[in-house]
Amino acid sequence: MSVDFTYYCYRCGGKNTLNLPAPNAPAYHHQDLTCNNCGDGTRVLVSHCPNCSNQYVYWIDDLHIPNLVQGFAKYMVHNMQAMIDKAAQQGARISIDTPEKFPINAACPCGAKFSIDIEIPDLD
Numbered sequence: 858m859s860v861d862f863t864y865y866c867y868r869c870g871g872k873n874t875l876n877l878p879a880p881n882a883p884a885y886h887h888q889d890l891t892c893n894n895c896g897d898g899t900r901v902l903v904s905h906c907p908n909c910s911n912q913y914v915y916w917i918d919d920l921h922i923p924n925l926v927q928g929f930a931k932y933m934v935h936n937m938q939a940m941i942d943k944a945a946q947q948g949a950r951i952s953i954d955t956p957e958k959f960p961i962n963a964a965c966p967c968g969a970k971f972s973i974d975i976e977i978p979d980l981d
């Protein structure tokens with residue numbers, strides 16, 4: 858499944874059209890974009906509605922959402938580990954399952970609500 862994706866560059870307003878793979882949610886495609894007018898770079902995260910055949914959702918992604926999620930997961934795990942160590946010193950036991958996925962919620966114009974799942978690497 859692929860889609861013709863059009864966006865307007867934030868810097869110069871130039872129109873860019875390209876064909877992107879768009880797997881059905883919860884899978885997604887993440888790609889660097891380069892404006893063909895001014896060369897400005899951004900990223901896009903695109904996913905296809907699992908409920909209808911002709912709609913897709915996308916996020917323009919200057920922050921690199923998957924890296925952000927993974928960086929945040931690392932931060933969380935680091936801080937949880939500090940808390941667990943402290944609890945252990947006080948004789949308590951805590952076990953925490955770290956999630957494997959971070960869902961991003963989306964709504965399609967067809968009315969379907971779904972999420973795409975950003976994988977969180979195993980940080981143990």
Ligand SMILES: [Zn+2]
Nearest residue numbers: 866869892895
């Ligand atoms: Zn541009």
Ligand SMILES: [Zn+2]
Nearest residue numbers: 906909965967
């Ligand atoms: Zn839909």
